[in-house]
Amino acid sequence: MYAQASAKIELSSYVARQSPALVFDGATAQPVSFFPAGAEIYAQGEKAGVLYQVEFGAVRIYRLLADGRRQISAFHLAGETFGFEADTTHHFFAEAINATGVRVFRTPSGMDMSRQILPLALRGLTRAQEHLLVLGRQNAIERVAAFLVEMSERQGGLQQVELAMSRNDIGDYLGLTIETVSRVFTRLKEKGVIRLLSLRSIEILKRDTLLAMGE
């Protein structure tokens, strides 16, 4: 696990949205660690314990099958906390998507952090369960629509949405191939539902249509 600052870190678009004052009572905060794009933050099977809070950038949480198929179970954006587990082992991988700053919290052994962690765990649980509906019962357009709505809402409901992740990541989050994701984006553009300002920057033109698609 390495945490080196990459030569050049693009901050402009990754500034922590609401510099989150959430500092865990009793937990000792380490200085921010930097991870360059693609760097592993922790791996499945590693010992768990510390908590991570995204300062800027974005993180993907995922699992792999033996043959390399990947499922991203969650993205964590600026302000969000991750790294807690049911036992002392990590069950997933965590990687920086872009140049990412992460604040590490060590919880003194014997200290009970339940009160602080429970709401995070519950929100994660609800999100995961809602995502199950998307993966289990929605088609490609519905999945992408749900994804764009989710990203928009997590960025304050603005019509301009910044995607920190590649089409590949989106595919592995939505259970689709990169080609299908690309085709759906094209379809949504043709329908005038969205507009691409750049590859990773999307403007939502017809929010209602998108919402209706994501059901």
Added chain:
Amino acid sequence: MYAQASAKIELSSYVARQSPALVFDGATAQPVSFFPAGAEIYAQGEKAGVLYQVEFGAVRIYRLLADGRRQISAFHLAGETFGFEADTTHHFFAEAINATGVRVFRTPSGMDMSRQILPLALRGLTRAQEHLLVLGRQNAIERVAAFLVEMSERQGGLQQVELAMSRNDIGDYLGLTIETVSRVFTRLKEKGVIRLLSLRSIEILKRDTLLAMGE
């Protein structure tokens, strides 16, 4: 929400496995409520608050799309606790699959149950995230294999597995149609991986094969 004892309750196969001594400290336990097959325990949008512990029977947690598509996000068997939410509202439906007994725990307002609930929430989160991999990246055989392994392990790893739920429920849990579930069961029978003792009772003949399939 009704909780009437059905005329005749089949207990024999639904006796609580390990009569779970888990009684929440400080929470006041109500007597066991009975729900006949198909009865609603709570609905999406209802006010949340109390916790439920399955005494016998089984419960399905699910969500619906506008057109009726259903995704079951979890099954809860004897001994398991459910009903906690991120806020004061239920985001899912909970229904008794069969005649089911549920112990209700009211938590006195002002009382902090974080310590007791967190491990439950974390295990639920891990399970949900693992299920995301199944729904996002596995094919029909792999899904059914993973399901049978999961059910077996949750019943103590015995080779004989009792399925509390219908093929329809299994389909809505695995993101498959009832026909596909049925066809996969047939294929697994033909391959000699499982044997049906009855429709809802399955014997695992080749555990290793099943494990390898579920990856």
Added chain:
DNA sequence: CGATCAGTTGACCCAAATCAAGCTCCGTGG
């Protein structure tokens, strides 16, 4: 014993995967 509901099986179809080119956007170095 029918009646009914759950499950199985078969024929056909379609949405998304796969396979295969291209294209676009950048970063790098001449």
Added chain:
DNA sequence: CCACGGAGCTTGATTTGGGTCAACTGATCG
């Protein structure tokens, strides 16, 4: 400043796994 190279993305042709539709079978229960 432009040529080059490569990764990321798009588009098209084809295939296929699982969905849909439909008929049948088998269990369960008045």
